[in-house]
Amino acid sequence: MCCESHERIQAHHIIRKTLYPWGALELGNGITLCPECHRRVHAEFNGRPDLSLPLGAEQGDDQGEWAFLFGLLLDDAGRRGLPEDEFYYIDDHMLEFSVGFQGYDDLRESVRQGDMSRIRFAHEIWRAMPETFYTNFASELIRLNFGEVSD
Template sequence: MTAIERGRSGKWILRLWSRFIKTRDSFRCVCCDSTQRIQAHHVIRKTLYPWGAFETGNGITLCHECHGRVHAEFNGQPDMVLPLGAEQGDDQDEWAFLFGLLRDDAVQRGLDEGEFYHLGDHMLKFFVRCQGYKELHQRVMLGEMSRIRFAHEVWRPMPEAWYTNFVSELVRLNL
């Protein structure tokens, strides 16, 4: 039985998530391979998409220095009226880079992408509503593409309509 099913607190589940991410990534920064002062990082911030807080595919181990670079510009609650990235806290190129690092690391180490880098259907559908790429989503549903690869592919290119669709979707979700 999982901690979520047992009704554990969000804080407790987040600790378990952090331990899992660090263990999966061999207690080293996936970006620079450092083993010093490692931290579990959410690729898509919890303040931006809280439903992805416990998704194992939304986590990556970074050292203190690499983690600091990710949060150097802005690390507060996003203003959902502003376009994504206006406060410099949500960088889609960075998301694509981090999801790509995760996938490359999984392939290099022979880890099962579906088992160790899971992104729930809700998160994938959110990506599709923001970005499109229904054909890629269909490939995931048919088992032809991993979820983590999908996340990397979706965030690599940024069509102009994305910014409008993203804010509209967040407003629709009452965030």
């Protein structure tokens, strides 16, 4: 998928099984990569993540990489004329997992209403900073510029 090679392709879980075990057989959580691209994806970290650390603290769970790989699946569906949710299906549990890390309930609601495919949801939610980042950032800016605000 990544480099268009069809030689000796290998299966890769976008969100690793040790972090999200329910994604082991999730069609929308898998992508095929050539051996070189697969090595590059695992170059930083290929062990069991310490789940007590924040996401990506060990360089093995990169939300930008996830967004890129989900984007490749989305592009592939478009290029091949495949229904996005039929071929690259992501179940409700994985939607909840993603919202649990990132926030953005409005994206999940768009999926429920049929306004957004599940694979597009995966691409969009992981390419954005966590929603709490923006809330915390805005609160810190206000505090730095205006001091503590009392009710």
